[in-house]
Amino acid sequence: MTPDQLSDAIVAALNAAVTDGDLTLSDGVPASVRVERPKVKEHGDYATNVAMQLTKQAGRPPREIAELIAARLAKTDGIAAAEVAGPGFLNVRIDAGAQGVLAAEIVAAGDSYGGSDQLRGVKVNLEFVSANPTGPVTLASARWAAVGDSLARILEAIGADVTREYYFNDHGAQIDRFALSLLARARGQEPPQDGYFGDYVDEVASRVVAAEPDVLSLPDADAQEVFRREGVALMFDEVKRSLRDFGVDFDVYFHEASVHESGAVQQAIDRLTKLGQTYEKDGAVWLKSTDYGDDKDRPLIRSNGTATYIAGDAAYYLDKRQRREFDRVMILLGADHHGYIGRYRALSASFGDDPDKHLEILIGQMVNLVRDGKPLRMSKRAGTVLTMQDLVGTVGVDAARYSLVRYSMDATIDLDLDLWARQTQDNPVFYVQYAHARLASILRNAADLGLAPAGADFDPGLLSTAREGDLLRALAEFPRVVGHAAELREPHRVARYLEDTAASFHKFYDECRVLPLGDEEPTPLHAARLLLVAATRQVVANGLGLLGVTAPERM
RNA sequence: GCCCCCAUAGCUCAGGGGAUAGAGCACCGGCCUCCGGAGCCGGGUGCGCAGGUUCGAAUCCUGCUGGGGGCACCA
Numbered sequence: 001m002t003p004d005q006l007s008d009a010i011v012a013a014l015n016a017a018v019t020d021g022d023l024t025l026s027d028g029v030p031a032s033v034r035v036e037r038p039k040v041k042e043h044g045d046y047a048t049n050v051a052m053q054l055t056k057q058a059g060r061p062p063r064e065i066a067e068l069i070a071a072r073l074a075k076t077d078g079i080a081a082a083e084v085a086g087p088g089f090l091n092v093r094i095d096a097g098a099q100g101v102l103a104a105e106i107v108a109a110g111d112s113y114g115g116s117d118q119l120r121g122v123k124v125n126l127e128f129v130s131a132n133p134t135g136p137v138t139l140a141s142a143r144w145a146a147v148g149d150s151l152a153r154i155l156e157a158i159g160a161d162v163t164r165e166y167y168f169n170d171h172g173a174q175i176d177r178f179a180l181s182l183l184a185r186a187r188g189q190e191p192p193q194d195g196y197f198g199d200y201v202d203e204v205a206s207r208v209v210a211a212e213p214d215v216l217s218l219p220d221a222d223a224q225e226v227f228r229r230e231g232v233a234l235m236f237d238e239v240k241r242s243l244r245d246f247g248v249d250f251d252v253y254f255h256e257a258s259v260h261e262s263g264a265v266q267q268a269i270d271r272l273t274k275l276g277q278t279y280e281k282d283g284a285v286w287l288k289s290t291d292y293g294d295d296k297d298r299p300l301i302r303s304n305g306t307a308t309y310i311a312g313d314a315a316y317y318l319d320k321r322q323r324r325e326f327d328r329v330m331i332l333l334g335a336d337h338h339g340y341i342g343r344y345r346a347l348s349a350s351f352g353d354d355p356d357k358h359l360e361i362l363i364g365q366m367v368n369l370v371r372d373g374k375p376l377r378m379s380k381r382a383g384t385v386l387t388m389q390d391l392v393g394t395v396g397v398d399a400a401r402y403s404l405v406r407y408s409m410d411a412t413i414d415l416d417l418d419l420w421a422r423q424t425q426d427n428p429v430f431y432v433q434y435a436h437a438r439l440a441s442i443l444r445n446a447a448d449l450g451l452a453p454a455g456a457d458f459d460p461g462l463l464s465t466a467r468e469g470d471l472l473r474a475l476a477e478f479p480r481v482v483g484h485a486a487e488l489r490e491p492h493r494v495a496r497y498l499e500d501t502a503a504s505f506h507k508f509y510d511e512c513r514v515l516p517l518g519d520e521e522p523t524p525l526h527a528a529r530l531l532l533v534a535a536t537r538q539v540v541a542n543g544l545g546l547l548g549v550t551a552p553e554r555m
Numbered sequence: 556g557c558c559c560c561c562a563u564a565g566c567u568c569a570g571g572g573g574a575u576a577g578a579g580c581a582c583c584g585g586c587c588u589c590c591g592g593a594g595c596c597g598g599g600u601g602c603g604c605a606g607g608u609u610c611g612a613a614u615c616c617u618g619c620u621g622g623g624g625g626c627a628c629c630a
Contacts, residue, residue, distance in 0.1 A: 034571095036573090038574075039575080039576085039577085040574070040575065047573090047574085049572090049573060052611090055610085062610085085574080086573085087573085087610065087611075088610090089573075089574070132630075169630060172629080172630055173629060174629075194629095256630095282628080295557085295558080296626095298628090299627095300628095301628085303628060304628080306628090308628065309629075309630050310630095312630095334624090335559070335560065335623080335625075336624060337624095338558075338625060338626095339558075339559080339624095339625050339626055340625095341558095341559085342558085363559070364560095365559095365560060365561075365623080366560095366623075370567095406568090406569095407567095407569090408568090409560095410560060411560080411561065411568080412622095412623060412624085413568090414567075416567080428578090428579065430593060431579085431593075431594090433593090434591080434593050435594095437591070437593090438591055441590075441591055442590055446590085449590095484571075487571095488571075492569085493569095496568095496570090499569095499579080500578080506594055506595065507594095507595070507596095509590080509594075509595085510586095510594070510596085511595085515589090515590045516590090517589060517590085518589060533590095554591090555591085
């Protein structure tokens with residue numbers, strides 16, 4: 001019996017109490033009740049605080065309400081006991097049998113276990129990373145790559161139709177500075193003060209020269225144009241390649257330059273003007289973003305006639321909303337962009353959208369580096385920027401992605417380079433992957449013995465020890481964890497869940513022999529435990545899949 | 556000055572109003588005749604401060620302290 005099924009049973013009990021005239025609820029019976037796993041074993045398999053929640057509208061003490069539910073619940077199939085405790089908690093024990101059937105259900109569901117139809121039919125556009133093509137993907141961007149892709153996978157698991165999107169800022173001043181920096185390095189000069197530094201600038205510059213040998217004999221403006229075009233193209237390739245190596249495949253790489261070249265920017269501004277959302281002042285065209293809660297109005301067209309960055313955003317946002325009629329535009333940004341929220345919401349509202357419904361901007365905190373216990377300061381100028389590829393090269397894709405996704409986005413994380421570089425069991429990803437390898441190994445050994453997991457008609461009551469019960473309850477949690485991770489946009493919950501579940505499995509393994517010992521005859525218990533192993537392996541594999549981390553058969 | 560995030564064990568971090576606040580690392584001590592010891596078992600210290608809401612607060616609200624990041628006709 002899963003928590004959701006228990007919730008249904010409790011609702012049924014409440015309905016029965018009302019029908020019998022034992023209970024009156026002014027707001028009616030809730031559609032579902034909150035069921036949680038108690039921290040203490042003595043409090044049963046599951047507990048609910050619904051009686052306390054209903055105290056007001058029932059006009060009766062919580063313990064009395066809990067008694068009414070308990071009496072009816074105790075008669076429900078699959079429930080071994082229901083007792084009232086403390087101020088009005090209802091503690092429930094599930095029949096071992098009702099719990100054990102889950103193992104067969106999970107194996108039958110396979111890859112789909114954990115998913116749901118919660119967001120079926122919802123089209124989501126999820127933009128993340130979107131780093132400028134003026135350098136390699138940095139460690140900070142790697143966090144959004146890991147978190148964004150995992151979030152996309154989790155949303156897809158609950159039915160959403162997700163488009164992963166990357167916005168290349170390949171237009172504007174920073175691109176000019178990049179081109180100038182390349183030109184300078186190609187000539188053996190220092191890049192400008194506000195230019196780009198680091199070895200990769202030299203590399204890109206020499207690759208451009210190799211491809212276009214006569215570039216250095218061109219006039220400055222023409223040479224700069226060649227370096228801009230070729231340099232940016234090389235960076236595009238580099239960015240795409242490192243993301244692919246990281247296991248992140250974007251559906252759309254959108255180029256900022258395209259909305260400027262196509263006239264989409266002007267169309268977007270015209271539209272805003274027609275909607276009465278702009279005005280002219282000091283020779284510039286402004287968006288009345290303060291009407292929608294922004295700190296200040298934002299210029300769309302500068303007094304020199306050129307379009308601003310936010311004008312490109314306007315066109316891009318409009319494109320996203322119209323291209324496939326996305327229900328929701330989600331954007332993952334670093335904390336240094338949090339000031340961006342106000343103007344973007346105002347932009348959305350200016351087009352007549354509801355920013356609370358159509359737009360969602362997620363802010364994640366930064367990644368710091370620590371070495372020898374001391375913070376390591378990255379400097380773009382000195383060229384000491386740690387890249388995603390550096391991280392992957394040091395710890396591997398699995399550990400890199402896992403380490404970046406296992407923390408709450410709200411928390412700044414300190415990655416200890418030495419620790420991750422050591423690649424020892426300090427890294428929790430090994431704990432989870434090891435559990436999967438161990439599970440796979442048991443299944444391999446069973447196959448060698450000609451032993452198959454029990455079928456759907458097995459006796460679930462065989463899985464009755466405390467460790468088996470703990471493991472089954474952990475497996476039963478998975479769909480809820482995925483649902484919560486999706487709803488709260490918190491992929492790290494999946495990682496933490498996997499660590500807990502791996503621990504439950506390791507404990508089960510330590511106490512419960514799965515395969516026959518020596519020449520012992522296989523029994524139904526062996527087959528039942530093997531089924532539990534198969535179910536556990538499935539859950540661990542599904543969970544790792546949501547994080548974009550491999551589930552190894554062997555390590 | 557204004558805005559956002561954070562503050563929980565020696566360290567890195569979990570903890571969606573619930574009962575006795577958890578995990579990993581580190582430290583000490585146990586467990587391999589057979590399914591992977593990269594594992595398991597035992598040992599202990601903590602919610603920055605002050606108010607408020609609530610039957611109940613690490614969790615929600617306010618103020619303060621400390622840390623991080625932002626507040627361009629840059630992108």
